[in-house]
Every structure is written in structure tokens, then in C-alpha cells.
Amino acid sequence: MFVDCHSHVVPSGDDGAATIDDGRALCLSAARHGTSVLFATPHVWPHLPLTADRERAVRVAFEQVRAGAGLELRLGFELTPTRALLAEDPHRYVLEGTDRVLLEVDFVGSAELTFALAEHVERAGLRPVIAHPERTEAVLDDPAVADELAARGWALQVNASSLTGRHGPDIEELGWSLVEGGVAAVVASDGHRTTRPAHLDEAYRLARERIGERTSSLFDGSALGVTPSRTAVRAASQGA
């Protein structure tokens, strides 16, 4: 059973699921592929911040998707670093039921703001999870940046789709080097839509072949302190 801490299955005005039905279908598909706990993490973008109105709409949509999800759905957010976020209390963005905040490295440009935001999260008594560093210019140009992020004690999250080659050979190779080198702590789907679903099973199978027993903690939520509820365990054992 997998714990997936990064997906876009709740309609929120971003590039993830567009409707409640689409969101539920993505959740049901994730459950069929072995996920028992799935975090919906709508983007918080510089041009799409989490205003009070948007947050209300997201929470309504989340409850609607959750009602037909077939797995344990929890809410979180994925922060794209901005200066504005440095002035906010990051507690509003935690991955539900944890002390973790998911934030990404900008796809283009330096990782400077990522370090600043992660430090801000830590100062608030929370723990950063760094989304898909292997997909970013800063880390592709200089993989030592990933080592620096991990050396701070921050959990690096590699995308399953990077490991299965969806984003090209350079990102696949970097993703595997982070996993095999023990730099990455978590694998998540970052699933957005039917053509980019929230599946972890294929990456799990590949990881088992490459790193054996070390695979479990990358996929089972233990690195984030997440334990599936009894309901989620029951649903998974019934093949929901």
C-alpha cells in the first residue's frame, strides 16, 4: 500500500483535475494501482495564490472528491516559492495530519527562494518536503544543489513519472541517482490528469529491482510520519 504525498486531484483552478468527477476518477484509479493514502496538493502559484475565496472553494471541492475517492484522501498544497509566502504563516499549507509542507524548486532559475522558503517553514516549527528537484534547471545544472537541500534534513520528493522516463532521459537519470544514492526520501506521483495519473506502482516495481528493501520507505509514508487509517487499510484489502 502506497502513501502518495503529491497530486492535483482536486479542482482548484490550476492545471490539475478540472471537475469533481475527474478528481474522483483519478483517486479511484490511484486506489486500483495500490495507493491507500493520497494527498491532494493544489498549486499555490505566484499568479494563483491561496486567497480566502479560493481556499473555501478548494475545501468544498476536496470534500466532494473525498466522498467518492475510494481511498484516504487528505488535503495539502504545493508551494511555488515567492517572497510573499515568506511573510505568511506556513501552517495553513501543511499536509493534513503531518507537520510537513510541500514546496517545489522553481523549474527555471536558481533554488535561492526554495532555500529561503524552506528555512521559513522550519522557523515555524514545520518540516519542508522538496517536490521533484530532479525536474528543475537548478538541480539538473548542478546536482550538488540536491545534496545541499538534503543535507539540511529536508525530505526530497522524486516524481514516479521521472523514474519511469516520462520526462526524458536526463530527468530519469537524475531521479534515479537521487533514489539510488539515498538523497531522495520520498517518491510521489504528482498526478494531474487521466493522461498523467496518480500511479506509483510502476516506479515501485522498478525501484524494487534497483534498490531492493530500501524501496519501502520511499513509498509507504514512513518518511513523512504518515500511517494509513484503519479505514484506508480495510479499503485497500478489499481492493477498493
Ligand SMILES: [Fe+2]
Ligand atoms: Fe505538483
